[in-house]
Amino acid sequence: MPPSPLRIEPIPGYSPAIGRLVCMLMYARSTTLAAVEGMTIEELDHVHDSGSNSIGALLAHIAAVERSYQVMTFEDRGLSAEESTRWSVALKLGAEARRLLRGHPLDRYLDDLRTVREVTLQGLGARNDEWLDRSVTIAPKINIHWAWFHAAEDEINHRGQIRWLRKRLPARP
Amino acid sequence: MPPSPLRIEPIPGYSPAIGRLVCMLMYARSTTLAAVEGMTIEELDHVHDSGSNSIGALLAHIAAVERSYQVMTFEDRGLSAEESTRWSVALKLGAEARRLLRGHPLDRYLDDLRTVREVTLQGLGARNDEWLDRSVTIAPKINIHWAWFHAAEDEINHRGQIRWLRKRLPARP
Secondary structure, eight states: OOSOTTOOSOOTTSOHHHHHHHHHHHHHHHHHHHHHTTOOHHHHHOOSSTTOOOHHHHHHHHHHHHHHHHHHHHSSSOOOHHHHHHHHHHHHOSHHHHHHSOSOOHHHHHHHHHHHHHHHHHHHHTOOHHHHHSEETTEEEEEHHHHHHHHHHHHHHHHHHHHHHHHTSOOOO | OOSOTTOOSOOTTSOHHHHHHHHHHHHHHHHHHHHHTTOOHHHHHOOSSTTOOOHHHHHHHHHHHHHHHHHHHHSSSOOOHHHHHHHHHHHHOSHHHHHHSOSOOHHHHHHHHHHHHHHHHHHHHTOOHHHHHSEETTEEEEEHHHHHHHHHHHHHHHHHHHHHHHHTSOOOO
């Protein structure tokens, strides 16, 4: 963890701008974890209306988005056919996610998030700020810093929805 | 505008880390503006359920949060009694905001956002990265970079809600 979750600054183990980015990724994650703390399987599976994603599906989405940005920026490639098949339900959300992403306890989602995050931090720790500014090979209009900011931004966007949805869950029996 | 909205990098007119922050603030704002484009007064005032904030109120909130972080970081103080009175409805949202923040066209909200943002960019352009890392005088557990990241993060959180709410607006007559 960075020295304080409420500071964005260069931190040990990362080049300066990457350290600031890591602070943002960690802070965003801490708020996601706080937003889902203690949720039951039924609550994670609950669908607010016919167009809504369950909170469980949104957690799976956050992990899948982070994986896809790892592939894009650490491996300079798009998803393989196998990865696309494996992650597409969580990446796309919607009807298929409502059908398939259910029945999992919170720990399953949190384990996935943790496992993916470890790879992110290892990858970022092994690189420098010159790398961070580079264009993404397979999407040259964006640069790598934007890609990782966007991963945090997408998580925060969905965390805003998670908070909203959780407030409106049916009362526990 | 930065050279590309899809890059986070040092930009002319700002010290390096502040430039990256400005890219994030601008990108977050561009997505907020896209999320509300073309909305009518009725749509901005619509309240999804008894606990929801209207999209208009969320836009007013985003401007008020940005103002309050300007005061905190550029002027090293908390809100004055007068500022608190003026901005508290938008800052707090909820029942009072549902009652009072209504009847305004989109341009009114956008003008406020633009006016506030100009002050932010002037303030950030006049400061350097050493300043960015400082603790906030009135809240020393946070530093200034976190404060401004949080302003963007709060906007993104609410933009996630705006997108969700807009999809569920009643059909236009």
